[in-house]
Amino acid sequence: MHYLMKTALLAGAIFGSAHPAKAADAAGAAGAAPRVVYSPYKHLALHNDPASNVITVAPQGKRLPYLEHSRQPLTWAFASGECGEENWGGQPAQAVADANVAAFASAGVDYIISTGGQGNVFTCGSEEGMERFIQRYASPQLIGIDFDIEAGQTPEQVDSLVQRIVAAQAKHPRLRMSFTVATHAASDGSRRSLNGMAETVLESVRRNGLQDYVLNIMVMDYGPAAKAVCVLRKGRCDMGASALQAARNVHEKYRVPYRQIELTAMIGVNDVVENIFTLADMEAMARGARKLGLGGLHFWSVDRDTPCRTDVKGADAACSGMRGVPPGAYARALARAARAAEAGR
Numbered sequence: 001m002h003y004l005m006k007t008a009l010l011a012g013a014i015f016g017s018a019h020p021a022k023a024a025d026a027a028g029a030a031g032a033a034p035r036v037v038y039s040p041y042k043h044l045a046l047h048n049d050p051a052s053n054v055i056t057v058a059p060q061g062k063r064l065p066y067l068e069h070s071r072q073p074l075t076w077a078f079a080s081g082e083c084g085e086e087n088w089g090g091q092p093a094q095a096v097a098d099a100n101v102a103a104f105a106s107a108g109v110d111y112i113i114s115t116g117g118q119g120n121v122f123t124c125g126s127e128e129g130m131e132r133f134i135q136r137y138a139s140p141q142l143i144g145i146d147f148d149i150e151a152g153q154t155p156e157q158v159d160s161l162v163q164r165i166v167a168a169q170a171k172h173p174r175l176r177m178s179f180t181v182a183t184h185a186a187s188d189g190s191r192r193s194l195n196g197m198a199e200t201v202l203e204s205v206r207r208n209g210l211q212d213y214v215l216n217i218m219v220m221d222y223g224p225a226a227k228a229v230c231v232l233r234k235g236r237c238d239m240g241a242s243a244l245q246a247a248r249n250v251h252e253k254y255r256v257p258y259r260q261i262e263l264t265a266m267i268g269v270n271d272v273v274e275n276i277f278t279l280a281d282m283e284a285m286a287r288g289a290r291k292l293g294l295g296g297l298h299f300w301s302v303d304r305d306t307p308c309r310t311d312v313k314g315a316d317a318a319c320s321g322m323r324g325v326p327p328g329a330y331a332r333a334l335a336r337a338a339r340a341a342e343a344g345r
Contacts, residue, residue, distance in 0.1 A: 058303075084136075267300070
């Protein structure tokens with residue numbers, strides 16, 4: 001999720017004017033708008049208590065269940081393996097479901113199940129497997145399934161997964177189906193954005209006729225500051241402005257409606273250490289997202305929403321690297337954005 005982007009792009013010809021994208025998106029636009037969602041990600045393996053498998057955080061260095069820490073909607077990351085036989089970084093799928101689904105439902109806290117992620121692959125070869133996967137986590141608070149596809153999957157595997165999602169959408173029309181993919185945010189007029197894998201995913205989504213999908217673009221780790229990859233400010237990537245530029249580029253280049261685009265930032269110091277996402281960037285991204293009418297905002301991750309206890313070099317999985325930024329500051333900014341969006345509807 002929060003890691004270096006691939007830079008190679010597929011040939012843009014597959015998205016030319018003769019492509020069936022217009023028909024696919026026109027059909028999607030006629031359907032129900034995807035639900036607008038504001039949620040941080042949670043890496044379930046981090047701070048996990050294997051004796052309970054309860055989703056756990058440690059914002060002050062002391063481990064406690066997420067539901068004792070927050071009632072903010074949460075994206076669970078990451079399920080990998082074959083659908084229906086998935087695991088969570090070594091945690092058994094059924095154990096994760098048993099420990100958390102009923103608890104979130106009882107608390108009335110919404111959640112999204114996210115699959116794949118950096119270095120992982122989620123596949124699905126049958127509709128039966130997809131149904132087992134969905135039913136394992138089903139509750140009134142399950143609002144969506146996210147498919148984070150970054151590398152390591154063949155076009156055939158992507159097609160198979162998307163075909164299973166199409167069938168699942170017909171059975172579960174309430175569920176929000178999203179695809180998390182890598183992007184750049186070129187400000188040089190090229191509209192450079194989705195990388196090759198992301199283009200493969202979008203091509204499959206359109207070819208297989210999936211409706212009302214959401215494209216969740218990772219606005220992070222652009223690389224050394226240059227107009228070819230981001231919006232510049234004082235010689236660095238302006239991460240808030242770049243996030244919005246990425247959305248505009250995807251909308252204009254690939255004709256994806258704004259309501260079907262959402263943004264996921266990596267808070268604090270990114271893996272590309274000169275890319276730093278500040279609280280001011282969060283506020284700017286939230287304001288711009290409301291103006292554009294985007295489908296949601298997320299950040300990686302709730303575990304990183306706390307300052308580092310010691311000086312660290314580079315990105316740390318358990319802290320933001322931002323001195324003077326108190327624990328939970330990004331989550332509170334996201335909650336304010338959600339309230340503002342709701343008030344403006």
